[in-house]
Amino acid sequence: MAGLGKRQNTGETSFIDNVTGQKIVKLGGLEFPPRKVWMKTFGCQMNYHDSERILSHLKDLNFSQTEEKERADLILFNTCAIRDLANTKFYSQLGEIKHNKKKNEKLVVGVGGCVAQTEGKALVKKYKHLDFAFGTDVIDSINDLVFRSYAGDGKFSVNAWDRSTDFSIETKITHGSPQAFVNIIKGCNKYCSYCIVPYTRGKERSRKCKEVVEDVRKLVKYQGIQEVTLLGQNVNSYGKENNESLAMLITELDKIDGLELIRYTTSHPYDVSDELIEVHGKAKKLSNHLHLPVQSGSKTVLERMLREYTPEHFLNLCEKLRKANPNIILSTDIIVGFPNETQEEYEATLKLLDEAQFDFIYSYVYSARKGTKSAKMSDTLADDERGERLRYLQSYQLKIQEKLRAPLKGKTLRVLVDGQSNQKGIKKWKGRTNGNRIVHFEPIESDKNYLWHWVDLEVTSATALSCQGKLVKDHGKRIEMHDSENSLG
Numbered sequence: 001m002a003g004l005g006k007r008q009n010t011g012e013t014s015f016i017d018n019v020t021g022q023k024i025v026k027l028g029g030l031e032f033p034p035r036k037v038w039m040k041t042f043g044c045q046m047n048y049h050d051s052e053r054i055l056s057h058l059k060d061l062n063f064s065q066t067e068e069k070e071r072a073d074l075i076l077f078n079t080c081a082i083r084d085l086a087n088t089k090f091y092s093q094l095g096e097i098k099h100n101k102k103k104n105e106k107l108v109v110g111v112g113g114c115v116a117q118t119e120g121k122a123l124v125k126k127y128k129h130l131d132f133a134f135g136t137d138v139i140d141s142i143n144d145l146v147f148r149s150y151a152g153d154g155k156f157s158v159n160a161w162d163r164s165t166d167f168s169i170e171t172k173i174t175h176g177s178p179q180a181f182v183n184i185i186k187g188c189n190k191y192c193s194y195c196i197v198p199y200t201r202g203k204e205r206s207r208k209c210k211e212v213v214e215d216v217r218k219l220v221k222y223q224g225i226q227e228v229t230l231l232g233q234n235v236n237s238y239g240k241e242n243n244e245s246l247a248m249l250i251t252e253l254d255k256i257d258g259l260e261l262i263r264y265t266t267s268h269p270y271d272v273s274d275e276l277i278e279v280h281g282k283a284k285k286l287s288n289h290l291h292l293p294v295q296s297g298s299k300t301v302l303e304r305m306l307r308e309y310t311p312e313h314f315l316n317l318c319e320k321l322r323k324a325n326p327n328i329i330l331s332t333d334i335i336v337g338f339p340n341e342t343q344e345e346y347e348a349t350l351k352l353l354d355e356a357q358f359d360f361i362y363s364y365v366y367s368a369r370k371g372t373k374s375a376k377m378s379d380t381l382a383d384d385e386r387g388e389r390l391r392y393l394q395s396y397q398l399k400i401q402e403k404l405r406a407p408l409k410g411k412t413l414r415v416l417v418d419g420q421s422n423q424k425g426i427k428k429w430k431g432r433t434n435g436n437r438i439v440h441f442e443p444i445e446s447d448k449n450y451l452w453h454w455v456d457l458e459v460t461s462a463t464a465l466s467c468q469g470k471l472v473k474d475h476g477k478r479i480e481m482h483d484s485e486n487s488l489g
């Protein structure tokens with residue numbers, strides 16, 4: 001039997017209505033006229049990718065996306081439970097939806113993702129205007145759930161795990177960009193003491209290397225994809241159950257003609273193997289950027305976090321990676337204010353920032369998540385102290401970044417333009433370098449659409465947070481990135 005994670009034989013058929021000329025989709029005796037879905041996503045890239053997958057499935061049920069909540073027939077939230085902030089925002093937005101439901105009785109409201117996985121039942125019970133909740137492992141069954149709702153199934157919640165023997169999916173893309181996110185592993189077996197992910201995303205399961213390579217080959221060949229980001233909660237664990245590895249997978253993907261850039265996220269330092277480090281020196285298409293969350297620079301805090309490595313081990317990894325690829329750009333995640341973090345332990349993290357020289361960091365105050373081990377620890381730290389530590393750490397890192405980035409001025413960097421930006425009323429375009437740095441530039445021709453063009457930019461100013469460039473060359477929409485000297489930034 002197909003697992004819940006898969007949706008094969010979908011059973012939809014369609015016809016054109018003689019009177020309205022509209023396409024009508026038929027499924028299980030129900031007719032689905034063209035409808036609009038409004039979707040709000042919270043959290044990480046995995047969630048954004050899941051949302052894209054959901055929207056792609058919903059197309060088969062005649063739904064198209066709308067940005068206007070008021071015009072929606074179906075409202076979906078894809079939720080994040082990792083920290084309190086995303087949680088709070090979601091609850092307040094879910095509360096507001098009751099006004100939309102009052103105005104439009106036929107409106108269907110669903111909540112998916114990490115919060116729904118653990119709290120779905122309670123949510124459906126508590127919020128009268130919520131029709132259904134669905135967990136992280138039933139995403140590919142979204143049309144069945146929407147069908148149930150339209151079939152009058154009342155309020156329900158589904159949070160089953162996919163129990164099929166392998167994790168097998170095909171990447172679905174709805175947008176027309178040359179960038180694709182490709183799931184390679186789901187779940188996490190690590191159980192870091194502060195983290196809710198193993199409870200919301202389940203056990204680790206990897207896709208087979210052969211399947212992923214074939215998937216990417218198709219994306220490149222038929223959908224013009226030039227850049228892939230391999231996704232998972234802990235991609236460094238990829239393939240363990242199949243005697244495969246991330247290093248093997250990248251080596252295979254590196255051979256695909258037409259693919260220009262490979263990224264992966266997110267990593268756990270414990271599983272960064274020597275083989276993978278070697279690949280960072282060898283694979284021509286692998287990005288020069290690696291996000292490697294360290295969380296803390298204190299040995300004792302790392303122990304309480306159950307991270308399974310020491311600061312020395314982490315710094316040693318950074319050194320080995322830099323040796324393998326001297327152009328590698330490292331970034332990290334930091335949690336300040338873990339329960340009972342002492343001033344000394346906190347200062348060890350500042351010291352690690354000095355030593356590791358990260359190009360940027362994401363930093364957070366610790367927030368206790370219900371059900372995790374650290375949430376049960378007694379905790380003497382006050383919220384003010386946590387906030388103060390975070391602010392100081394961020395300003396400390398900005399000084400490091402400023403020094404690190406200043407030498408970029410005058411260099412020419414190649415970026416893939418991914419959008420427009422408006423800076424102090426000036427219309428600009430922006431893109432990311434191979435090393436994942438954002439560079440903004442003013443167009444030479446103001447009306448020209450640079451979206452998804454590869455351009456070379458000469459950096460005119462580089463501060464800790466922003467990089468401005470002058471357009472030197474527009475290569476158009478296709479380029480062989482890895483052959484270029486300009487891919488180093």
Ligand code: 5AD
Nearest residue numbers: 194195293333334335364365366367
């Ligand atoms: N409190 C604060 N930050 C957290 N993160 C994960 N769990 C928590 C928590 N309970 C951060 C970690 C992780 C990132 C995705 O979110 O830094 O790497």
Ligand code: SF4
Nearest residue numbers: 188190191192195197
């Ligand atoms: Fe959470 Fe990452 Fe630790 Fe897994 S490895 S428990 S996702 S922090």
